[in-house]
Amino acid sequence: MKQILLITDGCSNVGTSPVLAAAEAREEGITVNVVGVIDYGTIGELGSREIEDIAKAGGGISQIVGTRQLAHTMQMMTRKTVVQTIQQAVNRELTQILGEKVSKTVTDLEPAQRAQVVEVIDNLAETTPLQVILLIDVSASMKPKLAAVEEGIRDLMLSLQARVGQSKLSVFHFPGRHSGEEAVMDINWTSDLGSVRSLFGRLQMKGATPTGPAIQKVIDFYRYGTLEGQQEIEGNYRIEREGMLGDNVV
Amino acid sequence: MTTLSDASFPPGTVITGKWNRSRYTIRKLLGKGANGIVFLVQRGENGKHYALKMGFDPFDLQSEINVLKSFQLQRNHEALKQSGIPSYLKDVDDYAIQGRDIPFYVMRYVRGEALHHFIRRQGTDWTLLVGLRLLQKLAQLHQAGWVFGDLKPQNVLVSDFGQVELIDYGGVTSIGRSVKQFTEWYDRGFWNGGSRTADGTYDVFAFALLLIHVLEGEALKALAAEGLPQLRSVNQLTALVERSERLRPFRNWTIQALRGQFRDAGHAAKAWKDIMARPAPLRRRSSSSTPRWLKNAFAVSVILLIGVLIYALRF
Numbered sequence: 191m192k193q194i195l196l197i198t199d200g201c202s203n204v205g206t207s208p209v210l211a212a213a214e215a216r217e218e219g220i221t222v223n224v225v226g227v228i229d230y231g232t233i234g235e236l237g238s239r240e241i242e243d244i245a246k247a248g249g250g251i252s253q254i255v256g257t258r259q260l261a262h263t264m265q266m267m268t269r270k271t272v273v274q275t276i277q278q279a280v281n282r283e284l285t286q287i288l289g290e291k292v293s294k295t296v297t298d299l300e301p302a303q304r305a306q307v308v309e310v311i312d313n314l315a316e317t318t319p320l321q322v323i324l325l326i327d328v329s330a331s332m333k334p335k336l337a338a339v340e341e342g343i344r345d346l347m348l349s350l351q352a353r354v355g356q357s358k359l360s361v362f363h364f365p366g367r368h369s370g371e372e373a374v375m376d377i378n379w380t381s382d383l384g385s386v387r388s389l390f391g392r393l394q395m396k397g398a399t400p401t402g403p404a405i406q407k408v409i410d411f412y413r414y415g416t417l418e419g420q421q422e423i424e425g426n427y428r429i430e431r432e433g434m435l436g437d438n439v440v
Numbered sequence: 441m442t443t444l445s446d447a448s449f450p451p452g453t454v455i456t457g458k459w460n461r462s463r464y465t466i467r468k469l470l471g472k473g474a475n476g477i478v479f480l481v482q483r484g485e486n487g488k489h490y491a492l493k494m495g496f497d498p499f500d501l502q503s504e505i506n507v508l509k510s511f512q513l514q515r516n517h518e519a520l521k522q523s524g525i526p527s528y529l530k531d532v533d534d535y536a537i538q539g540r541d542i543p544f545y546v547m548r549y550v551r552g553e554a555l556h557h558f559i560r561r562q563g564t565d566w567t568l569l570v571g572l573r574l575l576q577k578l579a580q581l582h583q584a585g586w587v588f589g590d591l592k593p594q595n596v597l598v599s600d601f602g603q604v605e606l607i608d609y610g611g612v613t614s615i616g617r618s619v620k621q622f623t624e625w626y627d628r629g630f631w632n633g634g635s636r637t638a639d640g641t642y643d644v645f646a647f648a649l650l651l652i653h654v655l656e657g658e659a660l661k662a663l664a665a666e667g668l669p670q671l672r673s674v675n676q677l678t679a680l681v682e683r684s685e686r687l688r689p690f691r692n693w694t695i696q697a698l699r700g701q702f703r704d705a706g707h708a709a710k711a712w713k714d715i716m717a718r719p720a721p722l723r724r725r726s727s728s729s730t731p732r733w734l735k736n737a738f739a740v741s742v743i744l745l746i747g748v749l750i751y752a753l754r755f
Binding site for chain 2: 261277295296297300301304307308309313314316337340341344345348349351352353354378387398
């Protein structure tokens with residue numbers, strides 16, 4: 191089971207629509223969850239609508255929280271999505287087995303049957319292998335929140351480690367150092383809590399928020415299991431277009 | 441999904457089960473848990489009192505019901521039989537209202553108040569007794585292969601005579617799996633004190649935090665809020681325990697619990713009983729009993745007096 195958990199605090203402003211990118215992820219069997227993180231003030235109507243839309247397009251859930259609830263929210267969302275993904279699959283099966291036109295859910299079953307179905311879902315949720323990519327917005331306004339994000343990552347890792355099924359986590363941030371670099375890997379697939387330490391210490395924060403391109407980048411990572419091959423090809427390509435791309439940054 | 445709110449169910453509302461057709465009349469709101477809302481109800485109009493829990497999410501609620509059902513299947517398990525937990529669940533059904541089904545279950549109604557309220561009202565003298573009974577409840581669960589998980593004062597009900605009942609089984613997890621539901625403050629992982637895999641020491645750790653919360657709430661609050669999360673540690677907690685005058689009788693026990701040195705609640709309960717058997721440090725501060733040094737001083741002065749009298753009367 192594959193998930194992307196996007197953590198951001200506002201609207202994207204560069205490149206492909208993140209809603210489209212999330213829809214593409216879903217097509218690849220990857221669920222996209224979004225946490226909007228705010229401390230003072232609000233995220234704005236535009237920002238909160240985008241957050242909701244990304245999650246809807248990506249088949250996941252979204253929530254806007256303060257830094258204090260961030261760790262707990264990340265952990266709950268991941269867990270809930272695992273259950274929901276399995277539930278959706280089970281609901282499809284139920285509809286098929288019962289051979290009816292209307293889609294069936296667990297509440298359509300009488301309590302005794304429901305108990306059995308939920309037991310199966312519970313077991314699968316605990317034992318299914320799980321991969322989560324965290325995609326962290328590190329545009330300038332996120333800077334004061336990154337300590338909380340790091341804590342959230344550590345906390346999520348702790349919960350994933352406790353699962354019976356194999357769980358792996360990878361961390362990316364965006365934007366990168368220059369305009370062609372949509373997302374940068376901070377941690378490759380790991381199940382080790384120790385590797386989550388002072389991730390964003392020396393980052394230079396920039397203003398642009400290319401959420402869409404960043405999502406596409408991690409979809410590629412899921413596809414190819416590596417960024418290097420991709421980057422090499424794009425690197426050559428970039429030299430030719432460098433001037434052009436530079437203008438895209440808002 | 442989360443549009444379920446207590447406001448839509450005023451006292452007097454009659455809940456009729458979709459499958460079993462049983463009827464319950466809502467009397468009052470008892471509380472909100474992580475997975476749903478709990479009401480005090482009466483069967484029919486004037487029947488027996490029960491607690492009825494409506495779930496926010498059919499899956500989560502059913503998962504909780506499954507745990508309660510497993511207790512019933514294990515009802516011949518000696519430890520569980522003693523705890524009375526298998527008879528907790530009474531009915532499971534859906535309440536159809538406005539085109540949707542709200543899942544609910546009905547359980548035994550336990551009269552009492554949350555642990556921290558009880559201690560605040562009745563005094564910290566009750567801590568030893570109530571603590572032991574809580575540990576015994578947890579021990580019964582552990583023996584049957586379960587971990588309570590979400591142990592916090594709100595989930596422990598204490599009746600007037602110090603009887604303890606665990607409520608809200610949403611966090612109950614079978615040993616070896618990941619803890620289903622927990623609350624940051626009481627979570628071993630939050631304090632960098634170990635994994636979130638369900639084992640006996642997980643509950644014992646939460647119990648220690650609960651004890652610190654009840655007796656040194658302000659200090660714990662300050663500790664949880666201050667500093668960097670990656671610096672949060674068991675050592676900070678043990679330092680707090682060592683500083684605390686109120687935790688003094690429990691000092692060694694609590695430090696052992698925080699360090700994971702009790703393998704389960706049964707083991708921890710045995711050590712707890714040792715505190716009860718050596719009540720000296722706990723009772724020393726109470727004003728009613730006479731300190732030993734005073735008794736000794738009195739005895740010495742009486743002997744002196746007699747000595748002086750004998751000496752005086754000889755002449």
